[in-house]
Amino acid sequence: MRFYLDHAATTSLRPEAGEAWLGAATVLGNASSTHAAGQDARRLLEECRERVAAVLGCDPIEVVFTSGGTESINLALRGLWLSRGGGTSAIVLPDGEHHASMDSVAALVRDGAEVRAVPLDGFGRIRPDVFAAALPGAALATALAANNEVGTVNDSAALSAAAADAGVPFHLDAVAAWGHVPLSFRRLRGDAEAGEGLVAMSIAGHKLGAPVGVGVLVVARSARITASMHGGTQQRGLRAGTQDVAGAAALAVALERTEAEREGEASRLARLRDRLVAGVLREAPGSELLGDPVGRLPGNAHLLFPGAVGESLLFLLDRAGVAASTGSACQAGVAEPSHVVRAMGRDERAARSVLRFTLGRTSDDADVDAVVEAIGEAYARASGARSAGRS
Numbered sequence: 001m002r003f004y005l006d007h008a009a010t011t012s013l014r015p016e017a018g019e020a021w022l023g024a025a026t027v028l029g030n031a032s033s034t035h036a037a038g039q040d041a042r043r044l045l046e047e048c049r050e051r052v053a054a055v056l057g058c059d060p061i062e063v064v065f066t067s068g069g070t071e072s073i074n075l076a077l078r079g080l081w082l083s084r085g086g087g088t089s090a091i092v093l094p095d096g097e098h099h100a101s102m103d104s105v106a107a108l109v110r111d112g113a114e115v116r117a118v119p120l121d122g123f124g125r126i127r128p129d130v131f132a133a134a135l136p137g138a139a140l141a142t143a144l145a146a147n148n149e150v151g152t153v154n155d156s157a158a159l160s161a162a163a164a165d166a167g168v169p170f171h172l173d174a175v176a177a178w179g180h181v182p183l184s185f186r187r188l189r190g191d192a193e194a195g196e197g198l199v200a201m202s203i204a205g206h207k208l209g210a211p212v213g214v215g216v217l218v219v220a221r222s223a224r225i226t227a228s229m230h231g232g233t234q235q236r237g238l239r240a241g242t243q244d245v246a247g248a249a250a251l252a253v254a255l256e257r258t259e260a261e262r263e264g265e266a267s268r269l270a271r272l273r274d275r276l277v278a279g280v281l282r283e284a285p286g287s288e289l290l291g292d293p294v295g296r297l298p299g300n301a302h303l304l305f306p307g308a309v310g311e312s313l314l315f316l317l318d319r320a321g322v323a324a325s326t327g328s329a330c331q332a333g334v335a336e337p338s339h340v341v342r343a344m345g346r347d348e349r350a351a352r353s354v355l356r357f358t359l360g361r362t363s364d365d366a367d368v369d370a371v372v373e374a375i376g377e378a379y380a381r382a383s384g385a386r387s388a389g390r391s
């Protein structure tokens with residue numbers, strides 16, 4: 001039996017989303033065709049767009065279906081930067097963002113953008129006052145609603161308000177947070193002026209029980225944004241190409257179910273997570289919970305194991321049937337030290353000694369028990385192996 005504690009990487013398909021996908025995939029017709037079959041597909045697609053908009057708190061026309069989080073973020077950051085007004089080419093980029101944002105910005109730097117970094121505090125939080133101080137005159141800003149590695153939840157309302165006050169267009173990466181904490185695009189946007197404040201928000205379907213390959217970028221009607229994909233006028237010209245009706249149908253169901261279950265799931269997962277953290281701290285003396293102990297995603301437990309390499313722990317846990325993650329990106333199969341843990345002020349050794357356990361819809365007490373049972377021996381062996389390797 002396997003115990004899956006990596007729901008932040010991807011979570012299982014919701015059966016209802018799978019059924020909706022299959023049902024829509026059998027509707028023949030390109031949603032851009034004018035014949036009756038095309039119009040049937042179009043009707044279904046637009047109905048899904050309305051349902052998605054209702055859940056995300058935006059207008060249907062503001063929903064741009066994409067292939068997932070990375071594409072949404074690329075479209076938002078490049079698109080906003082290309083449409084910037086005169087003046088500065090600065091992009092406000094907090095430390096510890098997801099690589100989809102970091103690497104999109106790095107590509108824009110090669111095209112002449114400058115980066116204004118925003119340091120994190122020791123819990124991995126973006127402090128709204130520090131963020132606000134970086135904004136004046138910037139071309140755009142981006143931030144995580146919640147950090148996907150350490151689980152720290154940011155104050156998205158305060159960050160959006162700061163961007164609106166500074167007259168800067170703001171993109172929110174809600175991929176890790178949406179469905180776990182309340183996030184309404186309309187409420188966060190408030191009464192910001194056209195093209196300022198929160199103008200774009202990224203969502204990925206596979207984190208919420210839809211299949212891999214579908215996501216959303218919410219783009220405010222008033223946003224000034226340039227397309228990256230060319231070849232058609234679909235979706236306000238922002239995302240050319242034949243539209244994925246089946247993906248939209250699956251996503252609509254997944255978002256609706258996730259939102260309907262959100263509060264109940266948040267308390268259920270927080271209880272499981274707290275039991276997991278208490279058990280690990282007891283069985284692996286010296287381990288430490290990282291990230292905000294209170295303002296964190298309900299299903300996220302991110303722990304430091306001093307003296308052990310995260311990948312060795314992963315390997316040993318995997319042999320015990322437990323699937324976890326170091327949370328950080330891999331280069332050629334080798335985990336990099338976590339840039340998030342570094343941004344929280346820890347040294348490189350600590351940034352290589354972390355594990356992330358993430359719980360989701362199918363998690364239960366047996367998953368927690370499996371981790372708690374396996375972690376003591378895994379930590380002893382991983383830290384022993386490390387000191388033996390060095391001598």
Ligand SMILES: Cc1ncc(COP(=O)(O)O)c(C=O)c1O
Nearest residue numbers: 068069070098100148175176204
């Ligand atoms: C916060 C965050 N942003 C962006 C992404 C990228 O999303 P996707 O895997 O759908 O491309 C992820 C995925 O791990 C994420 O956690």
